[in-house]
Amino acid sequence: VSIDFSVNATPGNLSVTGVNACGNGAASPDFAIALAPLPDAAGMITGRASGCQGQNGLTYSVPNINNATSYTWTYSGTGATISGSTNPITIDFADDATSGNLTVTGTNACGSGTISVDFPITLNSLPAANAGNDIAICERDSVILSASGGQLYLWSTGDSTQYTTILPLTNSTYSVTVTDINGCSASDEVSVTIKPLPVISLDSDPADNSIYLGQEFTVNADPSTFPTYNFYVDTSLVQTGQGFSYSSTSLNDGQIIYVSAIQNGCVSDRDSLIIDVKPISNAFTPIAKDDFNDLFLKGLNIKVFNRWGQMIYEGKDGWDGKYNGQYVSKGTYYYVIKLIATDGSVSEQKGSVSIVN
Numbered sequence: 001v002s003i004d005f006s007v008n009a010t011p012g013n014l015s016v017t018g019v020n021a022c023g024n025g026a027a028s029p030d031f032a033i034a035l036a037p038l039p040d041a042a043g044m045i046t047g048r049a050s051g052c053q054g055q056n057g058l059t060y061s062v063p064n065i066n067n068a069t070s071y072t073w074t075y076s077g078t079g080a081t082i083s084g085s086t087n088p089i090t091i092d093f094a095d096d097a098t099s100g101n102l103t104v105t106g107t108n109a110c111g112s113g114t115i116s117v118d119f120p121i122t123l124n125s126l127p128a129a130n131a132g133n134d135i136a137i138c139e140r141d142s143v144i145l146s147a148s149g150g151q152l153y154l155w156s157t158g159d160s161t162q163y164t165t166i167l168p169l170t171n172s173t174y175s176v177t178v179t180d181i182n183g184c185s186a187s188d189e190v191s192v193t194i195k196p197l198p199v200i201s202l203d204s205d206p207a208d209n210s211i212y213l214g215q216e217f218t219v220n221a222d223p224s225t226f227p228t229y230n231f232y233v234d235t236s237l238v239q240t241g242q243g244f245s246y247s248s249t250s251l252n253d254g255q256i257i258y259v260s261a262i263q264n265g266c267v268s269d270r271d272s273l274i275i276d277v278k279p280i281s282n283a284f285t286p287i288a289k290d291d292f293n294d295l296f297l298k299g300l301n302i303k304v305f306n307r308w309g310q311m312i313y314e315g316k317d318g319w320d321g322k323y324n325g326q327y328v329s330k331g332t333y334y335y336v337i338k339l340i341a342t343d344g345s346v347s348e349q350k351g352s353v354s355i356v357n
C-alpha cells in the first residue's frame with residue numbers, strides 16, 4: 001500500500017486487518033510512523049532592502065529557522081552572485097545589477113519547504129564619478145583638481161573636498177571616490193603630466209659686459225632652438241618672439257638684461273647680466289708691457305687724427321697707438337666715434353686723448 005501525507009500530517013500508528021468472505025480477521029500489531037516536519041520559519045528574510053550596484057558582501061538571513069539542513073537562495077534580478085547555500089548568505093552585486101526579489105527554500109531529508117516569501121531589494125545606480133580631464137602642467141606649477149557626480153568626495157591625497165590643490169613633482173595619477181545621497185560610491189582617475197621647463201643662458205658681445213656709452217651690445221640666448229624668447233632691460237620687455245639675439249646701443253651703466261624662453265607654454269627661469277659702461281679715458285699708454293698692449297676704444301667705430309688732421313687709424317679693433325707700424329710720439333690726438341643705433345640712425349662723438357709713455 002502507498003500513503004500520501006499532507007503538509008500538516010502528524011505521526012501515528014499503522015495497522016492492517018485482513019478480510020475474506022467469512023468476515024474480518026485479526027488486526028496486525030500497530031506500526032509506528034514518525035513524520036518529520038518540513039522546514040519552516042517564524043520570520044521573514046532580514047537584511048538591507050536597498051543597496052548599490054557594484055556593492056559586495058551584503059548579508060541576508062532568516063531567523064527562527066526550523067527543520068532545514070540546507071538552503072536554496074534565488075534572486076529574480078540580474079547581476080547577483082550568491083555564495084553557497086548557508087544561512088546567513090552574502091550576495092555580491094555587479095555594476096549593472098538590477099533590483100529584484102530574494103527568496104529562500106529550506107530542505108531536509110523529507111523535502112523542501114518555503115521558508116520566506118519574496119524579499120524585495122532595490123539597487124541604486126552608481127554615481128557618475130568624474131575626476132576631470134587629464135591635464136599637463138609646467139614643472140613647479142600647482143593645479144586644482146575638480147571632481148563632480150556626488151555629495152561626498154575623497155581624494156587619494158586624503159583631501160575630502162570637491163576641489164583639491166596639488167603640487168606634483170613627477171607624472172602622477174590621482175583618484176577620487178564619489179558618494180551620492182543613497183550612499184553609493186564610484187571612483188574615477190585623473191592623470192597629471194609634468195612638462196619640463198626650458199633651460200637657458202645668456203652669452204654677450206663684448207663677453208665681459210663692459211662697453212662704452214653708445215657702443216652696440218649684443219646678447220644671445222643659448223640654446224637658440226626654443227620657439228619664443230623674452231628679453232627685458234630692467235623691468236621693461238624690449239623684445240619677444242623667435243629671435244634669440246638682442247642688440248642695443250642705448251644701454252646705461254648698471255642696467256640688467258634678462259632673458260627667458262617659452263616652450264610648450266612653460267616659461268624658463270631667467271638668466272641675466274649687468275651692464276658696465278666704461279668712461280672714455282683722456283690718456284692712453286700704448287706701449288706693450290708684460291706682453292699686453294693697451295688698445296684705445298676697442299669695439300667702437302673710430303677714426304684717430306694727429307694734430308695736423310691726418311687720419312692715422314680707422315676701425316673697431318681698438319687703436320694700438322701706432323701709425324704705419326710705429327708707435328706715435330707723445331702728445332694729443334683727436335678721435336671721432338661713429339655711433340650707429342639699432343634703428344639705423346648715425347651720430348658722431350668727438351674727443352681727444354693724450355699719448356703718454
